[in-house]
């Protein structure tokens with residue numbers, strides 16, 4: 001994508017304010033080149049095709065809009081799951097309230113420490129996958145992240161991790177504007193589950209780069225926090241080797257603005273990638289705008305990718321899906337599946353979808369579908385005719401609509417936890 | 432006792448009258464059959480009784496044991512003891528059959544002020560009932576009616592009826608599309624529920640079903656009303672001569 005002069009001039013205030021952090025061996029190089037990239041691209045504006053459905057203003061403006069802290073007595077997600085918990089407070093890692101960063105087959109280090117060391121594998125990932133994901137579409141917010149992040153985790157997995165690693169984000173400040181950048185290297189035969197939960201900050205810019213070597217497996221389940229006014233731009237960049245597996249699920253419940261971008265490059269044969277999401281939004285008391293933007297590139301033989309996105313919207317809530325499957329020449333026997341569906345609980349809400357396929361190989365099976373609809377009246381009547389009250393019958397149908405996305409979560413315990421959150425949300429948001 | 436008096440129903444969206452003064456009484460403990468040509472309004476009657484939207488009642492009444500059915504929400508009618516076995520059971524992907532049935536049973540109990548059934552108790556009861564209808568455990572786990580054959584869907588309706596133990600069962604062409612064995616199974620399921628108090632209104636085109644579920648009264652419905660009522664011999668007459676003679680009689 002060409003860079004126009006007008007565009008780079010737009011969000012100058014933010015760009016001018018950016019200073020790359022001092023210090024850092026490999027990191028300082030990566031930050032410098034990301035900053036150059038960013039200045040070349042400019043920050044996104046409303047005129048960008050890629051931001052047609054989502055206004056980037058709140059994500060690009062110089063200062064984050066404050067967001068009220070949510071008061072809740074709900075237990076945090078994943079709290080009953082045996083996990084290694086790493087806590088970030090307003091986007092800053094706090095070792096004192098975190099678990100020991102030691103686990104069999106796993107090396108974990110905060111980005112700030114790792115940046116000062118000569119870690120060759122980190123150098124090959126940090127900002128590298130992000131840079132590769134800048135083509136054919138620019139993702140300036142991710143470059144901004146690489147250029148400025150000092151917080152995050154650097155994780156290397158050499159075997160089967162005995163329990164999930166959980167990045168637990170808590171908020172204490174109404175104004176925190178956080179930038180967090182994690183990198184994960186799954187070595188050959190490595191297998192790890194990464195959990196993320198919590199709202200992170202009033203505004204969070206998060207990047208997760210995942211490099212999965214041959215035969216490695218990466219599972220990812222995140223929830224993005226129930227704080228109504230928070231805003232988030234999250235990018236995942238994944239690179240898949242031969243026979244590797246990548247599975248990521250996101251739950252978005254509330255939030256004034258959420259933009260989740262996921263860029264997956266399948267480079268090794270017989271690999272599998274799944275990206276799924278469930279979003280529920282009720283614009284009654286606060287605006288809700290949630291955007292999943294996915295780009296999957298198949299550049300190997302006999303690989304499978306799945307995109308499954310479900311959004312339940314009411315009272316003026318907006319859901320967006322932009323999903324593309326690119327099958328490169330020679331990527332034969334590709335099996336690409338993409339489904340995005342919006343369930344409207346009223347006439348005020350909107351679901352905007354742009355599914356795309358671009359295929360340069362002849363022996364592939366790709367399917368995509370996008371639907372938007374209301375609760376099925378016949379199904380509702382059937383349930384009610386058996387004695388189930390309308391509200392409860394509606395809840396059952398909403399949950400059944402979301403079920404296909406949740407089924408992409410492999411671990412049953414985690415899936416049940418997520419299901420419980422949705423159940424609770426739906427109950428809180430009955431008409 | 433189900434009492435329908437001079438019921439008049441039109442479509443909400445169009446000016447089309449479907450039920451044109453339907454009257455019918457099913458005393459408790461009795462089995463009544465309704466036969467009638469396609470399009471005479473049999474399904475409409477069963478939908479209106481159970482509270483489906485899209486219809487407008489323009490006159491008449493329907494009560495169950497003196498309680499006005501038409502004033503209630505569908506779930507309240509169910510809790511009051513009305514059950515409809517659908518002519519076309521609805522598929523609901525994502526909702527497990529078991530979850531659905533347990534939610535239904537407990538919703539009804541709750542609304543009647545009774546204790547909910549525990550998961551263990553529910554499992555025990557449903558397993559026994561499913562077995563007698565030859566519904567295997569796998570079918571109970573699947574989403575409601577999804578991927579069920581025609582016969583499986585109808586047996587699933589009878590299973591729901593058995594679990595909910597209604598006072599008044601309306602069966603809308605439950606025998607259509609069933610082979611002889613499946614029909615026997617359904618009939619046995621119905622007969623097992625006959626206890627001298629529970630009433631049945633069986634909508635059917637075929638004498639065959641009525642060989643197994645012996646009706647006390649047979650009604651013939653045409654063009655939105657009952658045109659003739661009689662004993663079981665009326666069903667035989669329809670079986671042998673069709674509706675033409677009966678229709679000619681009232682014309």
Ligand SMILES: Nc1ncnc2c1ncn2[C@@H]1O[C@H](COP(=O)(O)OP(=O)(O)O)[C@@H](O)[C@H]1O
Pocket residue numbers: 442449467468469470471472473474475476485
């Ligand atoms: N929702 C509807 N929309 C349009 N026509 C309807 C609808 N429901 C019923 N009808 C019409 O009403 C008449 C009676 O239908 P129905 O009750 O299904 O008859 P039966 O069950 O006796 O075959 C038919 O002419 C049918 O086309």
Ligand SMILES: [Mg+2]
Pocket residue numbers: 473474475518603604
């Ligand atoms: Mg019918």
